[in-house]
Amino acid sequence: MWNEGPMIWxxxxxxxxxxVGIIGVLTHFKKWKWLWDEWLTTVDHKKIGIMYLIAALLMxxxxxxDALLMRTQLAVPNNHLLTAEHYDxxxxxxxxxxxxxxxxxxxxxxxxxxxxxxxxxxxxAFPYLNAxxxxxxxxxxxxxxxxxxxxxxxxxxxxxxxxxxELGFDKGPGENFYLxxxxxxxxxxxxxxxxxxxxxxxxxxxxxxxxxMPLFTWSVVAASIVIIAAFPALAIALxxxxxxxxxxxxxxxxLHGGDPMMFVNLFWIWGHPEVYIVILxxxxxxxxxxxxxxxxxxxxxxxxxxSLLLISVISYFVWAHHFFTxxxxxxxxxxxAVASMMVAIPTGVKVFNWLFTMxxxxxxxxxxxxxxxxxVLNFLMGGATGVMLAVAPADYQYxxxxxxxxxFHQTLIGGTVYGLLAGMYYWWPKMFGFKLDKKLGMWAMxxxxxxxxxxxxxxxxxxxxxxQRRMYTYPAGMGWGTLNFISTIGAYLMGLGFxxxxxxxxxxxxxxxxxxxxxxxxxxxxxxxxxxxxxxxxFAVIPTVTERDYWWELKENNRTHxxxxxxxxxxxxxxxxxxxxxxxxxxxFFFAGFGFVFHWLILGxxxxxxxxxxMIHRALEVHDExxxxxxxxxxxxxxxxxx
Amino acid sequence: MSAQTGTSVQxxxxxxxxxxKSGKYIVGYLLSLVLxxxxxxxxxxxxxxxxxxIVVLVIxxxxxxxxxxxxxxxxxxxxxxxxxxxGLVLGLFFTFxxxxxxxxxxxxxxxxx
Ligand code: HEM
Ligand SMILES: [Cu+2]
Numbered sequence: 001m002w003n004e005g006p007m008i009w010x011x012x013x014x015x016x017x018x019x020v021g022i023i024g025v026l027t028h029f030k031k032w033k034w035l036w037d038e039w040l041t042t043v044d045h046k047k048i049g050i051m052y053l054i055a056a057l058l059m060x061x062x063x064x065x066d067a068l069l070m071r072t073q074l075a076v077p078n079n080h081l082l083t084a085e086h087y088d089x090x091x092x093x094x095x096x097x098x099x100x101x102x103x104x105x106x107x108x109x110x111x112x113x114x115x116x117x118x119x120x121x122x123x124x125a126f127p128y129l130n131a132x133x134x135x136x137x138x139x140x141x142x143x144x145x146x147x148x149x150x151x152x153x154x155x156x157x158x159x160x161x162x163x164x165x166e167l168g169f170d171k172g173p174g175e176n177f178y179l180x181x182x183x184x185x186x187x188x189x190x191x192x193x194x195x196x197x198x199x200x201x202x203x204x205x206x207x208x209x210x211x212x213m214p215l216f217t218w219s220v221v222a223a224s225i226v227i228i229a230a231f232p233a234l235a236i237a238l239x240x241x242x243x244x245x246x247x248x249x250x251x252x253x254x255l256h257g258g259d260p261m262m263f264v265n266l267f268w269i270w271g272h273p274e275v276y277i278v279i280l281x282x283x284x285x286x287x288x289x290x291x292x293x294x295x296x297x298x299x300x301x302x303x304x305x306x307s308l309l310l311i312s313v314i315s316y317f318v319w320a321h322h323f324f325t326x327x328x329x330x331x332x333x334x335x336x337a338v339a340s341m342m343v344a345i346p347t348g349v350k351v352f353n354w355l356f357t358m359x360x361x362x363x364x365x366x367x368x369x370x371x372x373x374x375x376v377l378n379f380l381m382g383g384a385t386g387v388m389l390a391v392a393p394a395d396y397q398y399x400x401x402x403x404x405x406x407x408f409h410q411t412l413i414g415g416t417v418y419g420l421l422a423g424m425y426y427w428w429p430k431m432f433g434f435k436l437d438k439k440l441g442m443w444a445m446x447x448x449x450x451x452x453x454x455x456x457x458x459x460x461x462x463x464x465x466x467x468q469r470r471m472y473t474y475p476a477g478m479g480w481g482t483l484n485f486i487s488t489i490g491a492y493l494m495g496l497g498f499x500x501x502x503x504x505x506x507x508x509x510x511x512x513x514x515x516x517x518x519x520x521x522x523x524x525x526x527x528x529x530x531x532x533x534x535x536x537x538x539f540a541v542i543p544t545v546t547e548r549d550y551w552w553e554l555k556e557n558n559r560t561h562x563x564x565x566x567x568x569x570x571x572x573x574x575x576x577x578x579x580x581x582x583x584x585x586x587x588x589f590f591f592a593g594f595g596f597v598f599h600w601l602i603l604g605x606x607x608x609x610x611x612x613x614x615m616i617h618r619a620l621e622v623h624d625e626x627x628x629x630x631x632x633x634x635x636x637x638x639x640x641x642x643x
Numbered sequence: 644m645s646a647q648t649g650t651s652v653q654x655x656x657x658x659x660x661x662x663x664k665s666g667k668y669i670v671g672y673l674l675s676l677v678l679x680x681x682x683x684x685x686x687x688x689x690x691x692x693x694x695x696x697i698v699v700l701v702i703x704x705x706x707x708x709x710x711x712x713x714x715x716x717x718x719x720x721x722x723x724x725x726x727x728x729x730g731l732v733l734g735l736f737f738t739f740x741x742x743x744x745x746x747x748x749x750x751x752x753x754x755x756x
Contacts, residue, residue, distance in 0.1 A: 233741065313733075329751060
């Protein structure tokens with residue numbers, strides 16, 4: 001903290017000023033109680049979703065600044081803006097933040113905001129667990145971000161391979177920050193996976209058979225299955241490495257029969273499925289967006305469902321393609337190469353179904369649709385280069401080169417991030433009651449999209465020219481200078497695109513088109529039958545579904561009044577009570593993590609004891625629900641003009 | 644699930660709740676601790692040679708799965724729809740895939756050394 005040079009000092013000061021500013025504003029406007037009652041203790045899935053969204057966008061900013069620093073460093077040969085060590089820390093935090101603290105909370109934001117509304121439920125299956133999941137993520141992100149001002153960031157890559165990450169080679173606390181933060185957020189993610197699988201299987205409105213579910217909900221099923229199956233492997237790998245580092249075991253050191261390759265194996269048992277965890281919900285979003293804006297039902301619904309589930313199972317059997325060059329036998333490599341290529345088949349099916357849905361549809365090019373269209377091109381290229389990487393012998397050439405960097409950014413940005421942004425634009429009116437401005441949004445889209453190609457196309461070429469990933473600088477004579485410089489320009493264009501999104505949000509809060517109908521896009525699924533934003537109990541009366549795209553069918557047949565509540569038949573509704581414990585549990589986990597990072601075992605175990613105490617307190621709780629009285633429901637429904 | 648008891652009347656798909664005695668959970672918890680303890684001590688004390696040790700550990704792990712399924716997940720009490728069984732099969736499929744494919748992948752180690 002004290003000896004890290006002007007860059008970190010500046011950040012320290014900025015962080016301090018921001019914190020003081022936030023505290024000042026909250027105190028000035030007397031908002032502490034509101035913050036506590038309405039947000040920090042909430043168990044409402046819609047609010048939790050919004051908090052996930054805000055956190056994800058903030059983390060996208062942080063990860064993006066890291067990316068720009070790296071690209072600035074690589075813009076010209078022999079650059080010494082960053083030291084080697086600092087560069088290592090930046091690519092490690094960038095990768096970790098983007099995957100675990102940006103993409104994951106962003107998909108969870110979508111799960112939370114959309115799923116209960118789409119299936120006609122009042123909440124998720126376990127609202128209290130849902131709040132715990134959020135606060136575990138939140139405090140894990142805080143712990144991770146703290147590393148760069150407090151003791152040093154991790155610097156061994158987002159994969160954190162031993163033996164480099166063993167105590168012998170990496171003393172500093174940075175690696176501990178990584179292990180504990182990722183562990184804590186991972187626990188939260190497992191909770192979310194279980195929660196949403198249970199929600200979708202148990203809480204659907206009457207009549208909504210599995211094959212009548214909207215495709216986004218199906219994609220959440222697929223993603224949740226992969227979460228439940230994959231995240232425990234990560235938890236084990238991290239826990240064993242932590243034991244190695246903190247308690248002196250030898251799971252991954254060669255001493256006493258340990259084996260570092262086992263970490264690599266365990267890591268990718270999670271790591272590969274993880275990229276599908278973040279892409280599957282994006283597929284679901286594209287399906288909703290394409291159907292809505294083509295005013296057609298999705299082409300090949302059953303094949304869409306089948307391909308989602310196939311992807312989630314096959315993607316589980318491809319993890320070894322991340323270490324083709326490790327020296328496993330030809331049989332192993334062949335098996336995993338073929339399995340990897342097979343994922344392309346169901347993915348191709350999906351792309352064709354989207355295209356067939358648009359074909360002969362009355363397509364409206366709104367912002368979500370623009371992001372979807374840009375995604376398709378990206379994903380065709382990302383898929384093609386992915387199949388190239390899956391050819392095991394050829395991978396000996398591509399392995400750890402910039403070709404790989406270009407490929408995975410094309411799928412992660414061009415697939416996941418585009419999908420999540422499409423989803424954000426699409427459901428924004430449902431969350432906040434106004435649309436985001438289209439003109440500013442188009443600027444953001446165009447800049448981001450052009451920037452994307454300018455940034456990553458040169459990197460494919462650089463990979464072929466022999467440039468390796470994770471290089472902090474390179475000599476002048478390699479012929480890499482021009483392409484790297486172009487790539488950096490692209491990165492800045494994307495940064496500019498992101499700024500336009502920020503401006504767009506701020507502008508739209510004031511001037512954005514208000515959504516009074518609750519159905520601004522002429523949507524097809526149940527969430528659009530509710531006012532925007534939805535009342536906290538979602539549905540005054542749970543609908544009985546008879547068809548796929550039920551809301552659309554009702555509109556076609558002028559039967560929408562059937563979903564309106566009737567004053568005579570309203571009953572009071574049981575809702576879960578707010579609770580401070582999930583938040584406090586997050587705080588306790590934060591201190592536990594902090595304790596173990598610095599080997600302060602007393603703090604660590606004391607904080608874990610508090611976690612246990614909170615759990616026992618919860619177990620003894622009897623009344624965790626309250627009844628919303630009919631009067632209040634009447635009043636709320638009347639205020640939105642539905643009675 | 645507790646949060647939904649009030650609304651469950653309207654939610655067709657919710658199955659009736661079972662009463663679980665806490666005693667069963669405690670027994671299950673103790674059993675899994677004991678099984679873990681045995682594996683740990685066998686591995687730590689080096690009291691067996693490598694090949695038989697692996698076999699014993701795999702058997703203990705299988706018992707662990709059984710304990711989890713019967714004491715915590717109540718497989719025998721399920722009257723739910725068929726996807727319960729499918730979920731179980733998928734879970735076992737994934738579990739064995741991880742275990743046996745890891746052995747297969749890491750086999751190169753014995754060739755190298
Ligand atoms: C503004 C857009 C982005 C730019 C310009 C960018 C740039 C970079 C750069 C320069 C590297 C380091 C390459 C190297 O030297 O090895 C990198 C690594 C990485 N990026 Fe990005 N990135 C962006 C967005 C993302 C997103 C959205 C994700 C994930 C969702 C992501 C995931 C990763 C990962 C996992 C790594 C590997 C880190 C490691 O080597 O340990 N990036 N990125
Ligand atoms: Cu992979």
